[in-house]
Amino acid sequence: xxxxxxxxxxxxxxxxxxxxxxxxxxxxxxxxxxxxxxxxxxxxxxxxxxxxxxxxxxxxxxxxxxxxxxxxxxxxxxxxxxxxxxxxxxxxxxxxxxxxxxxxxxxxxxxxxxxxxxxxxxxxxxxxxxxxxxxxxxxxxxxxxxxxxxxxxxxxxxxxxxxxxxxxxxxxxxxxxxxxxxxxxxxxxxxxxxxxxxxxxxxxxxxxxxxxxxxxxxxxxxxxxxxxxxxxxxxxxxxxxxxxxxxxxxxxxxxxxxxxxxxxxxxxxxxxxxxxxxxxxxxxxxxxxxxxxxxxxxxxxxxxxxxxxxxxxxxxxxxxxxxxxxxxxxxxxxxxxxxxxxxxxxxxxxxxxxxxxxxxxxxxxxxxxxxxxxxxxxxxxxxxxxxxxxxxxxxxxxxxxxxxxxxxxxxxxxxxxxxxxxxxxxxxxxxxxxxxxxxxxxxxxxxxxxxxxxxxxxxxxxxxxxxx
Amino acid sequence: xxxxxxxxxxxxxxxxxxxxxxxxxxxxxxxxxxxxxxxxxxxxxxxxxxxxxxxxxxxxxxxxxxxxxxxxxxxxxxxxxxxxxxxxxxxxxxxxxxxxx
Amino acid sequence: xxxxxxxxxxxxxxxxxxxxxxxxxxxxxxxxxxxxxxxxxxxxxxxxxxxxxxxxxxxxxxxxxxxxxxxxxxxxxxxxxxxxxxxxxxxxxxxxxxxxxxxxxxxxxxxxxxxxxxxxxxxxxxxxxxxxxxxxxxxxxxxxxxxxxxxxxxxxxxxxxxxxxxxxxxxxxxxxxxxxxxxxxxxxxxxxxxxxxxxxxxxxxxxxxxxxxxxxxxxxxxxxxxxxxxxxxxxxxxxxxxxxxxxxxxxxxxxxxxxxxxxxxxxxxxxxxxxxxxxxxxxxxxxxxxxxxxxxxxxxxxxxxxxxxxxxxxxxxxxxxxxxxxxxxxxxxxxxxxxxxxxxxxxxxxxxxxxxxxxxxxxxxxxxxxxxxx
Numbered sequence: 001x002x003x004x005x006x007x008x009x010x011x012x013x014x015x016x017x018x019x020x021x022x023x024x025x026x027x028x029x030x031x032x033x034x035x036x037x038x039x040x041x042x043x044x045x046x047x048x049x050x051x052x053x054x055x056x057x058x059x060x061x062x063x064x065x066x067x068x069x070x071x072x073x074x075x076x077x078x079x080x081x082x083x084x085x086x087x088x089x090x091x092x093x094x095x096x097x098x099x100x101x102x103x104x105x106x107x108x109x110x111x112x113x114x115x116x117x118x119x120x121x122x123x124x125x126x127x128x129x130x131x132x133x134x135x136x137x138x139x140x141x142x143x144x145x146x147x148x149x150x151x152x153x154x155x156x157x158x159x160x161x162x163x164x165x166x167x168x169x170x171x172x173x174x175x176x177x178x179x180x181x182x183x184x185x186x187x188x189x190x191x192x193x194x195x196x197x198x199x200x201x202x203x204x205x206x207x208x209x210x211x212x213x214x215x216x217x218x219x220x221x222x223x224x225x226x227x228x229x230x231x232x233x234x235x236x237x238x239x240x241x242x243x244x245x246x247x248x249x250x251x252x253x254x255x256x257x258x259x260x261x262x263x264x265x266x267x268x269x270x271x272x273x274x275x276x277x278x279x280x281x282x283x284x285x286x287x288x289x290x291x292x293x294x295x296x297x298x299x300x301x302x303x304x305x306x307x308x309x310x311x312x313x314x315x316x317x318x319x320x321x322x323x324x325x326x327x328x329x330x331x332x333x334x335x336x337x338x339x340x341x342x343x344x345x346x347x348x349x350x351x352x353x354x355x356x357x358x359x360x361x362x363x364x365x366x367x368x369x370x371x372x373x374x375x376x377x378x379x380x381x382x383x384x385x386x387x388x389x390x391x392x393x394x395x396x397x398x399x400x401x402x403x404x405x406x407x408x409x410x411x412x413x414x415x416x417x418x419x420x421x422x423x424x425x426x427x428x429x430x431x432x433x434x435x436x437x438x439x440x441x442x443x444x445x446x447x448x449x450x451x452x453x454x455x456x457x458x459x460x461x462x463x464x465x466x467x468x
Numbered sequence: 469x470x471x472x473x474x475x476x477x478x479x480x481x482x483x484x485x486x487x488x489x490x491x492x493x494x495x496x497x498x499x500x501x502x503x504x505x506x507x508x509x510x511x512x513x514x515x516x517x518x519x520x521x522x523x524x525x526x527x528x529x530x531x532x533x534x535x536x537x538x539x540x541x542x543x544x545x546x547x548x549x550x551x552x553x554x555x556x557x558x559x560x561x562x563x564x565x566x567x568x569x
Numbered sequence: 570x571x572x573x574x575x576x577x578x579x580x581x582x583x584x585x586x587x588x589x590x591x592x593x594x595x596x597x598x599x600x601x602x603x604x605x606x607x608x609x610x611x612x613x614x615x616x617x618x619x620x621x622x623x624x625x626x627x628x629x630x631x632x633x634x635x636x637x638x639x640x641x642x643x644x645x646x647x648x649x650x651x652x653x654x655x656x657x658x659x660x661x662x663x664x665x666x667x668x669x670x671x672x673x674x675x676x677x678x679x680x681x682x683x684x685x686x687x688x689x690x691x692x693x694x695x696x697x698x699x700x701x702x703x704x705x706x707x708x709x710x711x712x713x714x715x716x717x718x719x720x721x722x723x724x725x726x727x728x729x730x731x732x733x734x735x736x737x738x739x740x741x742x743x744x745x746x747x748x749x750x751x752x753x754x755x756x757x758x759x760x761x762x763x764x765x766x767x768x769x770x771x772x773x774x775x776x777x778x779x780x781x782x783x784x785x786x787x788x789x790x791x792x793x794x795x796x797x798x799x800x801x802x803x804x805x806x807x808x809x810x811x812x813x814x815x816x817x818x819x820x821x822x823x824x825x826x827x828x829x830x831x832x833x834x835x836x837x838x839x840x841x842x843x844x845x846x847x848x849x850x851x852x853x854x855x856x857x858x859x860x861x862x863x864x865x866x867x868x869x870x871x872x873x874x875x876x877x878x879x880x881x882x883x884x885x886x887x888x889x890x891x892x893x894x895x896x897x898x899x900x901x902x903x904x905x906x907x908x909x910x911x912x913x914x915x916x917x918x919x920x921x922x923x924x925x926x927x928x929x930x931x932x933x934x935x936x937x938x939x940x941x942x943x
Contacts, residue, residue, distance in 0.1 A: 040530055040549060041530070041549065042498075042500065042549070042551045047529055054498050056472075056473065056496065056498070057473060058473075062473075087549075087551075089549075092847065094845075094847075098847075100847065109847070122527065122529065122531050123527065131526075132521065132523060132526075132534075133522075134511050134512050134513075134522055134523060134524030135469065135511065135524065136526070137524075137525060137526055137527075137528070138526060138527050138528075140527065140528070140529060141525060141526065141527050141528035141529070144528040144529055144548075145470060145502075145503050145506060145528060148498075148500070148503065149472075149496065149498070149499050149500070149503035149507070150472055150473040150496075151470040151471065151472060151473075151503060151506060151507055152470060152471055152472075152473055153469060153470055154469065154470060154471045155469060176473060177473075177474075236512070236522045237511055237512070237522065237524070255469055256469050266531065274843065378526070378532065378534065379516075379518075379533065380518060381516060381518045381519055381521070390734075393737055393738065393741050393747070394604075394737065394741070394747040394748075394749050395737075395749075396606060396607050396749045396750060397606065397607020397608065398607065399607050399608065399611075399614065400607050400611075400614070403613075403614040403730050403733055403734070404730070404733065404734035404737070405734070406730070406827070409870075409871065410533070410870065411533040411536070411544070411809060411868070411870050412531060412532055412533045413870070413871070415531045415532070416526075416527075416531070416532055436607075437607060437608060440608065440843075442845055442871060442872050442873050442874075443845065443847070443872060444869055444870075444872065446530075447544070447809065447868035447869060447870050448868070448869055449865065449866050449867060449868055449869065450806075450808065450832075450854045450857060450858055450864050450865055450866075450867050450868075450869055451854075451858055451865040451866060453806065453850055453851050453854035453869055454851060454854040454855035454857075454858050454865075455851075455855075456847060456848065456851040457848065457851075458848040458849075458851050458852050458855075459848055462846055462848030462849045462851070462852055463848075463852050465835045465836055465837045465846070465849050465852070466834070466835045466849060466852040466853050466856065467852070467856070468677075468836075517809070517810040517828060518810075542866055543866075544809055544868050563812070564810045564811055564812045564828045565809060565810070565811055565812070565867070566811065566812050566814075567710075567811045567812070567814045567830075567861075567863045567864055567867055568710075568814075568863035568864075568866075569866070
């Protein structure tokens, strides 16, 4: 579908085709709500079910049954009657629910009564020396090319970080025949103490037995080394990983370094719309303020899935359903939908083990608040030292910092530096991330061309505001 | 850095041909440009517009913008989001983009 | 005035306040600079960075002379800043253009310049109207729809965000006390000193200089001054970094030293800095592509809106208080263009305790009470 084929308005716009978006669109469309789902990737599935409709990975054991569960969500959405548009980048959302979307280089504005933002999560910035070198990637990136394209790392591969996804990816890569030279486990030992109080909930959660099996599987095939400092070295690309262990510094030749410190909500679209956000001190990230139906501070705009705070893929689908039920009840009060209480119970089960994982895998401060010449903002190549020095000058927040140093001004629009800059300022000014706040974001949250912007409708007053 | 799994599902193989900086490479229908380039062993996608330091994909999910390349004459395209097409001409991007292309 | 914490308290940490503080510190004064917080309205983060002369002064001839004074001082000023901080604000004065996309626009332009230069008492300076061919010699990438332009060799531009940072770096080095999150709630004068009441406590100073942009409207009456303001919103579109293609600034479009292209100059009545009107950005983009067609496929990476600091007649206000001696107010729209004046001319006047009437008398707010002759 191209942009000119879109209707000028829909009853419901769902942004993102991961589990939350697919489940929400399916439920709403089945209840008779006129629904469109925009997803910027070539196929649906989001990150967790990436490539679910066309993956070349034939051996189901490689990716595991949790992955293949996504096929049901995708086929249900396909059959639901929702209009699903891939390759569609939503670059603007305003409080009046006017959605700016771009498809194959053509931009359109679409009106809607309800929006469910299901833009999911992205990996937390992992600002270590050398993290911009070719050959250094996120673990999620390696998983994406495995799922969608059947690519497996060759050469000397090292993984570093902590979090459930790191172990899952390690297992998947090993099953696919990759060799992993080492897994550098950065989870601070002290985290076990903090996590212990959440252990009972974890033991009841679905993560428990799966997680243990995964750890055993990986540890049998790859060396796991505890490391409290990791650096990527190389001139034009990665050649060596240097890390500090309890027994001193070590060096390993490497061709690929995969980094992972958990995932954080991808907040740009909701923030640019003006949705109120707050700092989550357990997950160390900003998340939208939502109610039990995932409604935000803006009327008619909900954020579901990991975008509303990290809870994982299956929880994301339940959250999508809850947000969709609220949308259906508002738009089609007579329509019959599934009982929301049942969905809430499933969600509660899914969320049960989360606190334990959050505490166990909270990355150490030294990995979140870099020093010296380590790059904080990859786009504008702003270093940690510059951010710290400028904070010392009296710069209290990320917006003044952006004006002074250009951090957050590049094409990624702060996604890869926002949390780092906030945390650095907070540390330097002896403040808190909540007080420091985040970049003020504006559309377009993804770049569009000047010609696309120029092609949009304008009122006479809007013209008069410029033409003189 | 990467190779293809030996036994792909229901496959036509690497049926698509494209060029990267003038050199022909093969890709699988359904690949993204970034995936095809990684499979072909390309380890530098661009240099930055700030210091011209080399970069390659970091996130492969559309958020980091380190996979920006010129595709069929249009600069700064996200290689991780664009599917391959037969005959595509891809160029790695050096430094700042040139206006008009 | 023993016992004062500071000789002068400057209110407003934007370009006007920071430049004034720097100038005061150079005079050897102990200066406190009071600012608001990170998320407050801040015109200095939203400006277009021109050091602009053409078309300034229609309706107040003295404004043209004041502007040229600053434009002429800018080169030396940027050198001074570089010596002190090592930072280059990239001031350039190649001359600037105002492009017209129709004969009507070009005629309107010529008419404005004629009326401007016909005013009694106006300082002589060169502006010319050029046709498409003449413009294309200097701006080879203009599109066929550009019918002509006005050009003034005195126009230039600067990296205004780096200027902002440079001023803050310079005042820090000169020992100015910068006090962020010190929104001034009230100002009183007791025992010969000013007491500025803020959310974070009281600051005492011998003199006070109000440089708080549109907020001067609220603050000025506290010290017997007035600042009638008329804020308006402007929006700007910014592209990704490009290789250099544009050697001259255009009043609505300029390439920064970093390579990005800024496109802007909209005017809306709204005073909501958070809002952004896509139709306005779209109009700006459309005109930019007509002016420079090679920009069509370039990526927009940011847009923003900001509230212009604008007095009711658009001209600056510089005043000193009769009822509260030692209190001064500075208001202007062109915080970048006039930065050199604020640092090198106005600040020394404040340090001496009296404005130099020969230079700034025309900019007193008293003009708002004089009935204009019909």
